[in-house]
Amino acid sequence: MREIEITGSAASKFEGGYPQISLKDFANETDFTNNGEWVALIKSGHFVASAYLAKEGNGYGWILSRKENQEINENFFTRIFKRAFNQRLTSIAEQTNAYRLFNGQGDGLGGINIDNYGGEIVISWENEGIYQQRNLILPAIAKGLETYQNIYEIKRFEGNSSVKPIFDLAPDAQEFKEIIEDGTTYPVHLNGASKTGLDLIFRDVRKQVKKNSNLKLVLNLLYDQTGVVSASITGGSNQTENVDQSKRAKSDLVQELVANDVEMESQKVRSMDINGFLDYATKHNLHFDLITINLPTFMRSKKGNFNIRKDLTKFLTNVFGLASAQADLFVTTQTNAVNLKDFRNGIQTAITNSKHKFIEKEQFKTPIDFPVDREYLKNSPFKGLWFKLQK
Incomplete structure (x- = not known):
């Protein structure tokens, strides 16, 4: 994992819990790459946090962990996703079959949102960096789900992207799925849609x-x-x-x-x-x-x-x-x-x-x-x- 020197104010910010990196946080701005690589943020030889680098809005990356010896691997992401998925099962799954499974940084990982439409799972990649790590993250999502019909993805960082089924994770991809919320039916657009409609x-x-x-x-x-x-x-x-x-x-x-x-x-x-x-x-x-x-x-x-x-x-x-x-x-x-x-x-x-x-x-x-x-x-x-x- 590459080490990147950050400023003193950035170190204080991240140690205080702030999760997103800005360009001015780097001691040397040329250290930034937009490929999602895992990096260790260092201040004067002192470990501050592990992170991944990616351009998203005004941000340049997201904190992954503040534990120095934490391995960033499939098990790490499986734990993050399972924790959020289980919370949904106890809080909302009995009320509706369409809900947000994972809400980015609110659930502990910036740059990715996941919605469940009656078993049809739609992953939204919010930046190119996290998308570059999809081969590691997709198995973690699949392991975290107790059950699903098909898994789709959309690259929100691309202007004209659309929802597409993921090979091997969408055995019976659907064009749309009708979900019922509070007695009202909503057809949710899936394969090929730029927006789901709901x-x-x-x-x-x-x-x-x-x-x-x-x-x-x-x-x-x-x-x-x-x-x-x-x-x-x-x-x-x-x-x-x-x-x-x-x-x-x-x-x-x-x-x-x-x-x-x-x-x-x-x-x-x-x-x-x-x-x-x-x-x-x-x-x-x-x-x-x-x-x-x-x-x-x-x-x-x-x-x-x-x-x-x-x-x-x-x-x-x-x-x-x-x-x-x-x-x-x-x-x-x-x-x-x-x-x-x-x-x-x-x-x-x-x-x-x-x-x-x-x-x-x-x-x-x-x-x-x-x-x-x-x-x-x-x-x-x-x-x-x-x-x-x-x-």
Whole structure:
């Protein structure tokens, strides 16, 4: 294992529990390689930690162990994966057959996420370095699983990557898998898909949307991957209006509706510019009893781009202008570009600007199968708030 000298501040940081390496942590920046090699981080001859090197976001590697004599081998990774898998079995597996099996650094190994869709296992490699070690890590994952149908992988570090079955670990690879969550069916796209169609982190949001949709007129904006449309329909909504700028979102949704035996006549599905729809809805005096919106960090639009740091309140003021007198508002995002305090304040100001009074009903946190390493992230990028408007 190659030894790499790090700075004094880096040594203190890693000894204190911080797990990700930055370029400035190296005493000599030319020591960095992007091939996933195991290295020993040293300060003045003193062992600090073992790590692997890889470029991911602003990071340049992840800590593996702070034990000097720890061998980084298949057994090491098997223990890490088994610990996380067993936690899922005791915390969530009885509630649903679709959940996150392994959540990167939150479960002790940055750079890899694993989801279970009814026995179809999807591994997401988040950086090229960890992918280079897949021949060592894949057997550890397979050993850690008590049972599975097929194992797939997707290289998230590549822009146009798609889910593909892994040779010898996917004897009966599927194009999609229908899973049931809270009584709603979701077709999950597998072999050849760039996205599965269902982001598991929205589970608690879907549950409340379903509970509060009965006999309501529902607007779902930027719904792609959230699953809230089917949740609102199976929750008994009178009608839904569903708008996303992604054409794939529409085709995925149509498949969802078919899986839930939903007649398309009572649902409106639009692939169009969001600001264009807001103009249309305002002009035609449309109002909705429940609104969901999943905000991106940045969004291009023919009528003006959206940046969540600068445009949150202005944009949501337009959205909330479509709310009926006692509407439910579900607003989510997955970004660290704004913290929870600013996110909440921006939403509240937008509601006030829209001439509504409100109460906050619930703050959505990451589900139990998405643990967070608090030394690395004080708060999860996922944020969700539910507000109820008042007369």
